[in-house]
Amino acid sequence: MAKDFSSFLSAEGASRKKSPLKGLLRFMKGDMVSLGGGLPHPSTFPFYSLSAEIKSVAPTILNDTSGKTSSATSDLVTVPHGPQPGKVESLSASLQYGLGTGIKSLREFCKEHINQMHRPQYQDWDVLLSAGNTDSYSKAIAMLCNRGEKILVEEWTYPAALEMIDPLGVGHIPVTMDGEGMSAVALKDLLDNWGSAPDQAKEAKPRVVYVIPTGQNPTGSTMSIQRRRDIMRVAQEHNLIVIEDDPYYYLQFNVDNGWVPSLLSMDTDGRVIRLDTFSKTLAPGCRVGYMSMNAHFCTIVQNHNEVTTQQPSGFSQTLLAEMLVSHWGQEGYNRYLTENVRTEYLNRSRHLQACFQRHVNSKLATFIEPSAGMFIWIKIHLEHHPQYGTVSDSALMLRLFNKCIENNVLLVPGWQFSCKPKPADFDPADPLGGWFDGQATYLRATFAYASFEQMETAMIRFGESLNEIFSA
Amino acid sequence: MAKDFSSFLSAEGASRKKSPLKGLLRFMKGDMVSLGGGLPHPSTFPFYSLSAEIKSVAPTILNDTSGKTSSATSDLVTVPHGPQPGKVESLSASLQYGLGTGIKSLREFCKEHINQMHRPQYQDWDVLLSAGNTDSYSKAIAMLCNRGEKILVEEWTYPAALEMIDPLGVGHIPVTMDGEGMSAVALKDLLDNWGSAPDQAKEAKPRVVYVIPTGQNPTGSTMSIQRRRDIMRVAQEHNLIVIEDDPYYYLQFNVDNGWVPSLLSMDTDGRVIRLDTFSKTLAPGCRVGYMSMNAHFCTIVQNHNEVTTQQPSGFSQTLLAEMLVSHWGQEGYNRYLTENVRTEYLNRSRHLQACFQRHVNSKLATFIEPSAGMFIWIKIHLEHHPQYGTVSDSALMLRLFNKCIENNVLLVPGWQFSCKPKPADFDPADPLGGWFDGQATYLRATFAYASFEQMETAMIRFGESLNEIFSA
Structure with a gap:
C-alpha cells in the first residue's frame, strides 16, 4: 500500500473536495427518475457517428512509414451514436459530461498498459486521464506546492515547466546534470547539506523533484538503470515526491534489453507521479495524457479536473478508445x-x-x-x-x-x-x-x-x- | 479602446509571460530550415482522415428533432489528412501543437459569431478558445484573484464555481437575488457601504463579480435588459471586472424581440469577460468554449494556456470548424x-x-x-x-x-x-x-x-x- 503523503499536500490540494452534486449519483439505481444533474439530452447532440481512417498495425504492413493513406495500411474506425456491442462507450456517451477520470474504456486501457510496462510495486496505484502532460503537471504542482516553495529540477529543463510554476510563486532549484541526466550525487549532496548555504537558511527543504528521465529535453540524456535506482534511493532517504515526466519514453532507440525501467516501476511507497502522454506517440492534438500515482493523489486531481477541464475531449477519448481497445489492442499498440x-x-x-x-x-x-x-x-x-x-x-x-x-x-x-x-x-x-x-x-x-x-x-x-x- | 485594467491582475496574472521559445517563430520565413521547436512530424500521426455524420441544418429538415440518423437529415463532414482547398485546417495541422488561442478557422468563426450577436462597443476585444467554460472560468480567476481576496456572486450559484475558487483561498460574497437574478440595488448597496460591516473592515473591496445572467443555475432566472444595464452601471461606478458566464444564452424561450443583449454588448470599457461554450448547444464532450474580452486579458490567458491545456483537442476543433465554417456557416448555426x-x-x-x-x-x-x-x-x-x-x-x-x-x-x-x-x-x-x-x-x-x-x-x-x- 502507498504511504500516507497527506502532509505533502498544498493548501489548495488539501482542500480539493468532491462536489456534493456528484454525491447524488449514489441514488441512481433501480427505477429512479432523475431531474437532478444538468446534463443536456444526448438526442440533442448534432453528431450521429464518428469515424477515422487510422494506421493499421498488422505485423506485415507496420513498417511502411510513408504516412500515405493506402487501403492496404489503414483501417476504418467507427464510433456509432448509440450503444454498441464492444467495450467502448458510444459517441453520445463520450460527448456527455462525465467524471474527472476520463472515460472508462480508455482509462482502463491506459492502466493495463502501465501495469504491463511498469508493474508498479504497490497495490493502491491508479490512473486517470488528463488533457496532456502540461495539464497533468500543472495539476500535480497545484496539489503539492504552495506559493513561496521551491521544487528541484534538472539544471537544463523544459522551459514550460518553469514558466508554469513561476507565476504561481513556486520557485525551482537546479540540480547538476551529467550525461545521464540529473546527478543523484548532486541531489543527495544538496539535500544532505540543506540549510548550510546562506540563501537556503530561511527556506524550507524541497519536497518535490521534477525529472525527465528519458530523452531529456533539452539535453537528450537518458538515465541508466543504476542512476534511476540512485535517484529513487535519495528520494526515499529525503522523503521526496518525484514527478516523472516521461513523454519520450517510447522514443528509446535501443530496446534490445527491453524498455528502460521507469521510476514508477521502482517506487515502493507511492511517491512517484508518472506523467504519460499520447502527444509524442500518436499526436499532440489528441490532448490526452494520463497520470499514474497513488489513489489518494488520483482523487485530488480528479476533484480538480471536475471543476476545471472536466476530462479530455469526448471525440479524442472515444476515437482513441476505439482504436486502442477495439482495433489495436495492447499487443498492437506495443x-x-x-x-x-x-x-x-x-x-x-x-x-x-x-x-x-x-x-x-x-x-x-x-x-x-x-x-x-x-x-x-x-x-x-x-x-x-x-x-x-x-x-x-x-x-x-x-x-x-x-x-x-x-x-x-x-x-x-x-x-x-x-x-x-x-x-x-x-x-x-x-x-x-x-x-x-x-x-x-x-x-x-x-x-x-x-x-x-x-x-x-x-x-x-x-x-x-x-x-x-x-x-x- | 479598452481601459487599462493592468492593476486588476493577480500576482499570477501579472507574471504570465510569453515563452521565449515562441519568440523564435518570428524567424520562420523564406527559406529558413528549423531544427527548433520539438514538434513531432505529422507523417507520424496514425490518423489519415476524420469524418462525422452530423445534423443537417437545411431549413426544411431542421425541425426533425428525433435525433435519429437518417440520410435525409444528416451531412457527412470529412477532414482530410493533408492540405485542403477550404478555409479549415487539415487534420494533420489540427493534430499538431499550436498556439494557446485555438486553431485559426474556429477561433475566427467564434469571433465573427460574437461580433454578429453582441456587437462589442470597443475596438480591441478578442476571442480565444478554451477547453470549456469551467476551464475559461478557472483561468479568468487565476488571472484576477489572489489568495485572500473575494469575488461577488449571486446568492445561489453554480456549485463548481465556488468549489473551483475555495481551495485557491479565493472567497465569495453572496449578493441578494430576485426573480431577475442578481439585484443591482443590492450590489450597489453592498459596494457603496463597503467597509461598514464588521466582517468587511479588514477586507479589500471586491473587484470581480461573477454572474450567470441568462437561465441562471440554479434559479432559472434571466436578467431583463434594464437589470443588465443597471448591473453594468454599478460595475462601472465601482470599477468591477464582470465575469459573464453565459452557457444557457441560446436556451432562451422567447426571442420574438431578438436574443436578450449580453453584458458584453453593453461594455464600453473592456471590463466584461464573457464565457461561451459549445457544451449546451452542441455537446459537453466537445470540451470547447471561448472567452471574449479585452486583448490584454486574451494575451495573458493565451500564455496560461500555452503552459497548461495548450488548446482544445484537435479532433474537436477541426470537426467543429469543418461543421461550422464549411457546412453550416454563421447563418446555418444561427x-x-x-x-x-x-x-x-x-x-x-x-x-x-x-x-x-x-x-x-x-x-x-x-x-x-x-x-x-x-x-x-x-x-x-x-x-x-x-x-x-x-x-x-x-x-x-x-x-x-x-x-x-x-x-x-x-x-x-x-x-x-x-x-x-x-x-x-x-x-x-x-x-x-x-x-x-x-x-x-x-x-x-x-x-x-x-x-x-x-x-x-x-x-x-x-x-x-x-x-x-x-x-x-
Missing part, C-alpha cells in the same frame, strides 16, 4: 510503439547525427549521442575561436546565432533551457536577450520535425555558419 | 440555435411545467416560470405543513427528500447551490448533510435530460411525495 514510433525516431536521430558528422567541424561543435528522445544538445567549443577570451562567450554565441539565421538555419539557444537565475534585465520575450555567459555555449537541435533533406540542408548551413564565425 | 436548440428546450420546459401543474399541489410547491435555461427552482411551502414551527425546516425538507428517493424521484437539494456560509460541521460529500435552516426550502429540477415520459413520472412521484409528507 507493436506500434516498438516498430513504428521507436524506429521512426531512431532513423531520424541517426540521420541527423550522420549529417552533423558530414558537415560540421568536430573541433568546433560536439554532442553526446542520444539514446532516446527528439533532441541533440550541441556544445560549441568557443575556446577554439580566435577572439576567445577577449570577446565574451555571450557575444560570440550571438554572432553564431545571427550567422545561422542569415544562413537560414534555426537552432534553439541553450540559455532558453537554463534553470540558473536570470539577470535582472532579462526579457523573456527577446530570443536574443539571454546569451549570458557561462550558459551560452549550447544549441538544441531536434530531429523530430524536419524532413531528411531539410536535416542535411540544416547541417550544411550550420557547419558553414560555424566555419564563418570561427574564421573571423 | 438557424440551428434558434430553431433547434432553443425550440428543444422551450418544449422541454413547457412539458415539465405542464406535468408539474397536473400533478403537484400548488399550495405546497411553486416556481417562477423560467424564460431560459435548463432549470426550474421549486420553493416548498413548509408553512403549510402540520408540524411547521415545531419541527425544523431542515428536518421537514430531509423527510421530503427521503420520501422522494423512496418514491424513486431525484431532485437536487437547494442548499447545494447556496453561497451563504456553511455550518462548521458541514460535510460536502454528504448529500444530506446540508439541510440547514433558512436555505432549506428549495429543490432544483432540470428538464434538460429526462424523456417526456420520465418528466411526467417524476412529477407524479414528486406530487405524491409532497402529499405524503404534508399529510403526516
